[in-house]
Amino acid sequence: MERLRAGHGSYGWVVVGDAAQLNNAIHREGSNLAMTSGRLAGEAIFQGKSRRDPMTAENLSIYKAMIDKSFVMKDLKKYKDMPALLHTQSQNFFLTYPQLVSKAMQSFVRVDGTPKVEKEKNTMRSFVSARSWLGLFTDAFRLARAWR
Numbered sequence: 001m002e003r004l005r006a007g008h009g010s011y012g013w014v015v016v017g018d019a020a021q022l023n024n025a026i027h028r029e030g031s032n033l034a035m036t037s038g039r040l041a042g043e044a045i046f047q048g049k050s051r052r053d054p055m056t057a058e059n060l061s062i063y064k065a066m067i068d069k070s071f072v073m074k075d076l077k078k079y080k081d082m083p084a085l086l087h088t089q090s091q092n093f094f095l096t097y098p099q100l101v102s103k104a105m106q107s108f109v110r111v112d113g114t115p116k117v118e119k120e121k122n123t124m125r126s127f128v129s130a131r132s133w134l135g136l137f138t139d140a141f142r143l144a145r146a147w148r
Contacts, residue, residue, distance in 0.1 A: 011054075011055055011056065011057075012055055012056050012057035012058070012059065012060035012061075013057070013060070014041040014044065014045065014060055014063045016034060016037040016038045016040075016041050017030070017033065017034030017035075017037055017038060018030055018034060020037060022034060022037050022072060022076070024075055024076060024079060025082075025083055026079045026082050026083075027075075027079075033072050033075075033076075036070060036071070036072050037067060037072060040063060040066040040067055040070060041063050043066065044060060044062045044063035044066055045060070045063075047062060048060065048062070078147075078148070079146075079147070081145070081146040081148075082146045082147065084146075085142055085143065085146040089139065089142065092131065092135075092139055093139075093143075096130055096131065097139075100123075100126055100127055100130055103123075103126060104123040104126070107119050107122065107123060108123075
C-alpha cells in the first residue's frame, strides 16, 4: 500500500475461482473452474516474472486473455441466461414439470392393463392442462434460447 501512495506504479491483481464468480450453477460445478483459473493465473504471473515485468494491471492482462480463451468462459457464456430464466420461471421448471414427469413415469411403469398409447395421450393431456400448448411452446423456446 505504501508503494502505491509513494507513486511507484500501480499493481495488478488476478482474481480466481469463486472470488471471480467462476461457477456454473446449471451444472453445479466450480472446483474445475477454480483450479483452471488458478493455473492460468499462475502461468500469467510466471510469464511476467520470467520477463522481469512488474506485476501491473497491464502486464497481468494476459490472465484475462487466457481465461477468455479457455473452456471456463466458453461454458459460462453458454449458460449466462439460464439463471434468469430459471428464476423467473421457477414455478414451472422446479415444480410443475418435475411433478408432471414424475406422474408420467409412474403411469408408464405401472402394470394396470392400460395400453401405452392411452397412457401417452393422458400424459399429453396433463401437460397441456397444466401449461397449455402456448405455455409449453413458450417454455421450450425460452429454455432453448437460454441453453444455446
